[in-house]
Amino acid sequence: MKSIVLAIASFLILFSCDYEPAGENFVVRPQPDATGVSVELTDTSDTLYVLGNAEIRYSSITQNRPVLWFRAYLNGELFGTHNQQSASVFLYTPNLSDGCHSLRLELIVSSGTGSLAERQGQEEIRIERDYVVCIDNSRPDPVEITSIRRVDGTLELAWEKSNERFFKYYTIVKSSFNQASQQFEIHWIKDINDSETISLRDSTFVGGQVKYSVSVGAANQQSEGSEKTFVDPYELNPTWEWVDNNNNIKLTWRRTKYYKNFTSYSISFSYSSFDDRTFSVTNVDDTTLTLDPQLPFPSTKALTVITYPFVIDNFHHEYVYGHSDNIYIGKDFPWYRADIYEDKSIYNETLDKYFAIALTGFKTELVKINAQTNEIEQSYELIGISDILLSNNGQYLYIAAGSGFFQIDPMTFTFLQYIDLSALCGSSGGYNWKGSISDNNRLALTNGCGNFVLDLTGHSILQQWPFEQKSIEISPSGAFVIRGNEILKWNSSNYVSVGNTGNTRQRIFIQNDAKVLLDKSSHVDVLNLTTMAVEHTITLDKGYNLRYDPVSGLLGGITDPFTSQPRLFNLYTLTSNEKVKEFPVAGGVVLMNNSLVTPGYITSLDHYYP
Amino acid sequence: MSRLYKTILISAITALIGVTEASAQRYWQRIDVSVSAGYATFRMDDLKAVQEEDLSYMPVEGEITNSFPGYLNFGGEVVFYDSTYFVGVLLGHTSTGGRVHYADYSGSITMDQLVKMDYNGLVGAYRIASTKAGNIFIGTNLLTYLNRVEFTYSQTLLEQSSTSGFELKSLNFAVGPFVQIYKRFGKFLVKGNVGYEFHFGMDLFYDDPDQKYISSSGEYAKVNADGFRVGIGVGYAVYTRRPKSK
Numbered sequence: 001m002k003s004i005v006l007a008i009a010s011f012l013i014l015f016s017c018d019y020e021p022a023g024e025n026f027v028v029r030p031q032p033d034a035t036g037v038s039v040e041l042t043d044t045s046d047t048l049y050v051l052g053n054a055e056i057r058y059s060s061i062t063q064n065r066p067v068l069w070f071r072a073y074l075n076g077e078l079f080g081t082h083n084q085q086s087a088s089v090f091l092y093t094p095n096l097s098d099g100c101h102s103l104r105l106e107l108i109v110s111s112g113t114g115s116l117a118e119r120q121g122q123e124e125i126r127i128e129r130d131y132v133v134c135i136d137n138s139r140p141d142p143v144e145i146t147s148i149r150r151v152d153g154t155l156e157l158a159w160e161k162s163n164e165r166f167f168k169y170y171t172i173v174k175s176s177f178n179q180a181s182q183q184f185e186i187h188w189i190k191d192i193n194d195s196e197t198i199s200l201r202d203s204t205f206v207g208g209q210v211k212y213s214v215s216v217g218a219a220n221q222q223s224e225g226s227e228k229t230f231v232d233p234y235e236l237n238p239t240w241e242w243v244d245n246n247n248n249i250k251l252t253w254r255r256t257k258y259y260k261n262f263t264s265y266s267i268s269f270s271y272s273s274f275d276d277r278t279f280s281v282t283n284v285d286d287t288t289l290t291l292d293p294q295l296p297f298p299s300t301k302a303l304t305v306i307t308y309p310f311v312i313d314n315f316h317h318e319y320v321y322g323h324s325d326n327i328y329i330g331k332d333f334p335w336y337r338a339d340i341y342e343d344k345s346i347y348n349e350t351l352d353k354y355f356a357i358a359l360t361g362f363k364t365e366l367v368k369i370n371a372q373t374n375e376i377e378q379s380y381e382l383i384g385i386s387d388i389l390l391s392n393n394g395q396y397l398y399i400a401a402g403s404g405f406f407q408i409d410p411m412t413f414t415f416l417q418y419i420d421l422s423a424l425c426g427s428s429g430g431y432n433w434k435g436s437i438s439d440n441n442r443l444a445l446t447n448g449c450g451n452f453v454l455d456l457t458g459h460s461i462l463q464q465w466p467f468e469q470k471s472i473e474i475s476p477s478g479a480f481v482i483r484g485n486e487i488l489k490w491n492s493s494n495y496v497s498v499g500n501t502g503n504t505r506q507r508i509f510i511q512n513d514a515k516v517l518l519d520k521s522s523h524v525d526v527l528n529l530t531t532m533a534v535e536h537t538i539t540l541d542k543g544y545n546l547r548y549d550p551v552s553g554l555l556g557g558i559t560d561p562f563t564s565q566p567r568l569f570n571l572y573t574l575t576s577n578e579k580v581k582e583f584p585v586a587g588g589v590v591l592m593n594n595s596l597v598t599p600g601y602i603t604s605l606d607h608y609y610p
Numbered sequence: 611m612s613r614l615y616k617t618i619l620i621s622a623i624t625a626l627i628g629v630t631e632a633s634a635q636r637y638w639q640r641i642d643v644s645v646s647a648g649y650a651t652f653r654m655d656d657l658k659a660v661q662e663e664d665l666s667y668m669p670v671e672g673e674i675t676n677s678f679p680g681y682l683n684f685g686g687e688v689v690f691y692d693s694t695y696f697v698g699v700l701l702g703h704t705s706t707g708g709r710v711h712y713a714d715y716s717g718s719i720t721m722d723q724l725v726k727m728d729y730n731g732l733v734g735a736y737r738i739a740s741t742k743a744g745n746i747f748i749g750t751n752l753l754t755y756l757n758r759v760e761f762t763y764s765q766t767l768l769e770q771s772s773t774s775g776f777e778l779k780s781l782n783f784a785v786g787p788f789v790q791i792y793k794r795f796g797k798f799l800v801k802g803n804v805g806y807e808f809h810f811g812m813d814l815f816y817d818d819p820d821q822k823y824i825s826s827s828g829e830y831a832k833v834n835a836d837g838f839r840v841g842i843g844v845g846y847a848v849y850t851r852r853p854k855s856k
Contacts, residue, residue, distance in 0.1 A: 017682065018705040018724065018726055019681040019682075019705040019706045019707045019724065019725075020707065020724075021676045021707035021708055021709035021722040021723065021724060022675070022676055022709060023675020023676040023709050023711055024675060024711055024713060025672060025673035025675055025711045025712055025713060026713040026714065027670070027671065027712065027713065027714045028714070029714045029715060029716075031715065113716075114670070115670075115714045115715065115716040115717075116669070116670050116712065116713075116714055116716050116717045116718070116719065116767060117716035117717060117767055117768055118716070119669040119670050120669060120767060122767065122768060123716060123768075
């Protein structure tokens with residue numbers, strides 16, 4: 001029995017004997033060692049001078065140990081932290097007194113042993129380094145600008161040297177006088193870090209008005225700026241003249257005295273001209289440019305010349321510019337009333353005068369223009385727009401008005417008489433007369449009452465076709481009348497039919513009534529009034545304001561502005577079958593007195609047809 | 611042993627296994643009570659994986675110094691013998707463990723895993739030979755394992771120590787075929803057996819079976835206690851049927 005109890009007891013003892021986990025992994029690690037670990041301010045001795053806010057740069061040697069913290073203390077108070085081996089923290093000093101303070105740098109790095117404590121962040125190496133910081137927040141003294149002068153083709157600015165102990169830089173501010181806004185605008189700002197540098201050559205100045213400011217910077221403190229204005233007027237005054245047989249213009253402008261600053265002259269046209277060509281001249285001494293103005297009569301355009309200096313850094317271009325006077329072909333001419341469809345102006349070769357209707361203010365006037373000076377010599381106020389009838393010999397001038405005509409002395413522009421024609425139509429009408437006057441004072445008339453030929457000298461009706469409203473025209477000599485399509489000739493008592501014109505748009509008697517030009521829109525027939533035969537046919541471009549100019553002996557008119565672009569002016573001779581010249585024009589141009597005339601401008605035909 | 615004492619012991623054992631002394635005396639030739647001790651090995655795949663995870667999460671280069679080796683196995687059984695076979699009940703206990711460790715001059719980290727396994731079940735065997743050295747049986751155990759795994763984490767850093775831990779539980783079912791030899795010396799017997807256990811384990815859990823343990827890699831874990839079982843034991847026949855007188 002005892003053995004059984006003993007066996008059971010032994011069993012129970014063994015039963016309670018559980019396994020116990022065992023084993024050890026002891027790793028030998030080096031002990032923490034601060035040898036070779038250091039921290040210091042970058043490029044600074046033991047005393048650091050701080051002017052205003054400062055960037056405190058530090059660097060450290062950690063022997064490959066991770067940096068946990070860098071801390072910087074001023075007078076024991078933490079003001080900056082970082083976690084890089086080399087970096088910077090900022091010291092803000094506005095609330096600190098001028099003078100010296102203690103600066104402590106503290107570097108905490110991991111021990112780098114790889115031990116359990118290091119891995120758990122509980123084993124570190126702490127290094128400290130002390131410095132002295134001296135703070136000076138007083139504002140630096142300003143320096144004066146001593147001179148601004150042109151030197152060797154550039155502009156030199158000089159100023160006093162700054163004796164600030166903690167000098168950092170000079171700040172130069174250039175302001176230019178904006179020609180458009182008429183005020184100074186800052187052009188560029190430049191810092192110079194060397195206190196010994198007390199002059200600057202400004203390569204951005206080519207002339208005009210400029211203002212410089214120089215101030216001294218010490219830390220974040222800036223002195224007051226001293227300012228000085230410099231004026232060296234530079235008016236480019238671009239002028240132009242026609243050259244190369246009036247095919248080109250030669251533009252001339254003034255050279256800049258600041259030749260070393262010069263980069264280019266830029267020539268361009270005014271925006272309103274829709275001519276986007278730009279020319280560049282890079283030789284400072286080359287102040288002319290010959291170019292094709294591409295200018296149809298009578299349009300105008302102006303040229304702008306810009307002188308560019310150098311551009312510095314990222315600042316905008318500073319420049320001086322000038323505008324030329326308007327460029328146009330020909331000369332000024334009085335403004336009169338006309339358009340591209342109809343121009344009633346007249347040139348009388350005998351008087352060598354132009355006659356036209358002008359709108360002057362609120363008045364409508366008949367004006368007489370001197371063909372030599374192109375100036376208005378005389379004017380006569382009209383009531384409404386009227387037809388002007390002037391005989392070729394310049395003796396008879398009539399203006400349609402109401403039911404009759406005013407007769408004006410073409411030489412003196414004085415009123416002579418009013419011819420009331422209401423009797424021709426009775427009480428029912430007689431207005432809106434249209435007609436032509438011959439050198440012997442015969443008036444061919446038409447309106448709703450019919451056709452009439454009157455002798456205004458004898459105050460008689462030479463011939464009439466009551467209630468037959470046809471176009472009617474009398475030749476300068478009075479020998480011929482073209483009524484409708486019928487050519488009538490004076491046989492000492494009546495106008496009798498001698499021929500037919502066919503449908504015409506316009507009849508122009510030429511060469512002392514030897515011939516008549518029959519404008520048939522698509523062509524012109526030259527009809528010999530002696531033989532009544534067509535001598536010649538000239539093919540026309542469909543056009544407007546077709547005129548025969550006895551001075552030049554040419555026919556001319558513009559093409560249809562809606563079917564032909566650009567609008568062209570065509571010239572024809574009486575001997576050629578087709579046009580002899582075409583050139584672009586920009587308005588309702590008519591051919592008179594060997595000239596092209598339009599309201600405001602006149603040019604000799606030689607410009608286009610020498 | 612006095613007859614009174616034997617009667618009491620047989621009555622207690624037969625009551626324990628649900629048979630009456632009369633039935634025991636009617637069916638069984640002998641009833642043995644025995645204890646044994648031995649050696650058990652363990653596969654423990656899941657817990658070894660947990661060790662590897664623990665190792666990977668250490669802030670320093672640790673090492674697995676102990677990984678669930680074989681350990682002592684203790685047990686006891688009551689068996690009923692017929693002429694050619696026996697059946698019975700058994701219970702027992704075994705354990706093993708593991709450790710992940712790191713130490714240097716500044717401190718140490720220790721991660722221990724202790725596995726305690728209590729088991730009980732049925733045993734049955736058939737005599738396949740009877741030799742001069744003893745009777746040889748072949749049989750099997752059908753076992754239930756109640757497992758506890760104690761995780762203990764301790765750290766010493768710059769002479770400051772801290773310890774934490776938790777316990778997991780699980781249930782295994784096992785089948786353990788074995789070969790056994792025993793020899794009698796009067797009422798005493800000596801036996802030895804060799805076998806292998808195949809385990810069918812449930813997932814480890816905390817106190818609540820629904821709250822399963824999930825490893826850092828997101829896996830459930832089991833106590834894989836598969837392994838060899840070798841043991842020796844001693845016993846005593848608490849009942850022996852008397853031979854009938856001729």
